[in-house]
Amino acid sequence: GAVVSQHPSRVICKSGTSVKIECRSLDFQATTMFWYRQFPKQSLMLMATSNEGSKATYEQGVEKDKFLINHASLTLSTLTVTSAHPEDSSFYICSARAFPGANVLTFGAGSRLTVL
Amino acid sequence: QKEVEQDPGPLSVPEGAIVSLNCTYSNSAFQYFMWYRQYSRKGPELLMYTYSSGNKEDGRFTAQVDKSSKYISLFIRDSQPSDSATYLCAMTARGNEKLTFGTGTRLTIIP
Numbered sequence: 001g002a003v004v005s006q007h008p009s010r011v012i013c014k015s016g017t018s019v020k021i022e023c024r025s026l027d028f029q030a031t032t033m034f035w036y037r038q039f040p041k042q043s044l045m046l047m048a049t050s051n052e053g054s055k056a057t058y059e060q061g062v063e064k065d066k067f068l069i070n071h072a073s074l075t076l077s078t079l080t081v082t083s084a085h086p087e088d089s090s091f092y093i094c095s096a097r098a099f100p101g102a103n104v105l106t107f108g109a110g111s112r113l114t115v116l
Numbered sequence: 117q118k119e120v121e122q123d124p125g126p127l128s129v130p131e132g133a134i135v136s137l138n139c140t141y142s143n144s145a146f147q148y149f150m151w152y153r154q155y156s157r158k159g160p161e162l163l164m165y166t167y168s169s170g171n172k173e174d175g176r177f178t179a180q181v182d183k184s185s186k187y188i189s190l191f192i193r194d195s196q197p198s199d200s201a202t203y204l205c206a207m208t209a210r211g212n213e214k215l216t217f218g219t220g221t222r223l224t225i226i227p
Contacts, residue, residue, distance in 0.1 A: 006159070032213065043204065043217045044160070093159045102167070103148045103208045105215060107159040 002028050002098030006108030013084055014116055021079045021111045023094030029074035030096035034105065035067075038091040047092075050077040084115040119143050122205055122218025130226050135192040139205035139218045142186065146207040146216075149181050151190045154202045154220065163203075164190070195225045 003026040013019050023033055031052045036044040048069055049057040056069035066088075068080040081088050091112050095105040122139045129135055137151075147168055152160035164179040166172045172179045178191040188207070192199055205218040 004159075034213075043219045046214060049213065091157070095159075097213075099165075102165065103210065103213065103215075104150055104162065104165045105206075106162055107152070110157070110159040112157065 002026075002106050004094060004096055004098070004106050004108040006094055006111055008111055009109060010112045010114075012114045012116065015085055016083055018080055018082045019084055019113060021081075021092055021094075021113075023077045023079070023096075023108055025075045025096050025098070028096075028098050030077075030098075031074060032097065033071060033077040034095045035069065035077075035079050036093045036095065036107075038093060038110075044093065050094075052077075081113065084113070086115045089113055089115045117142060119216050120205065120207060120218045123221055124219050126222040126224060128224045128226055129195060131195060131197060133195050133225075135190075135195050135199070135223060135225075137190040137192075137203050137205075137221050137223070139188050139207075140186055141188075141207060141216075143207075143209065143216070144183075144186070145209035145212075147210045148208050149179070149188050150206040150215070151177075151179055152204040152206060153199075154204060156201075160204055197225045197227050200224045 005024045007022045033050040035047045050069045050071040052071045058064045071077040093110040095107040098106040120141045150165040151163045154160040169183045176193045180189045202220040204220045206215045
């Protein structure tokens with residue numbers, strides 16, 4: 001079946017540093033990937049839509065300079081949290097449409113970021 | 117009013133019982149309906165999806181969509197402790213890439 005791989009699964013960093021999270025589609029090509037954020041016991045919040053070969057589209061209220069998204073190939077999108085602060089600590093999850101013609105998303109396992 | 121309403125629970129049922137999870141929605145343009153299962157500290161796992169109205173069955177899981185009532189359901193038969201998780205409904209309109217999620221229902225199956 002279609003698999004979206006996300007790495008790292010957990011990362012701890014110091015305040016002020018930058019962290020990169022990778023999202024790969026393992027057995028399919030994804031021209032579009034989606035990055036979500038999830039706070040404890042809450043539902044998923046769409047942060048941005050990552051488009052291969054072009055700029056990402058950010059949701060209202062999401063700082064594009066804070067959350068840099070690069071979608072350099074059909075199987076890889078990266079999210080970089082720049083100058084991370086404790087309030088950026090969260091669960092970040094990427095997803096892609098793995099079923100051609102169906103508007104259905106397959107999610108990665110998520111990356112838990114803790115900023116000290 | 118939220119576009120998608122889902123009872124957050126928590127819902128506890130004994131092992132072997134039939135579980136019914138539901139979502140209601142207000143946007144009549146929604147055509148794709150999904151159910152995801154999310155274990156603690158993991159990404160959501162797609163359980164089932166349906167397009168438009170009707171029923172779909174996969175093993176112990178049955179998804180139902182009633183577009184006239186704007187109501188979707190997920191039934192779990194012969195529930196197992198391993199089914200304990202948060203279940204999220206999600207939906208989207210044709211041609212719209214963005215999913216709208218319910219808040220999720222926390223389900224616990226008691227052995």
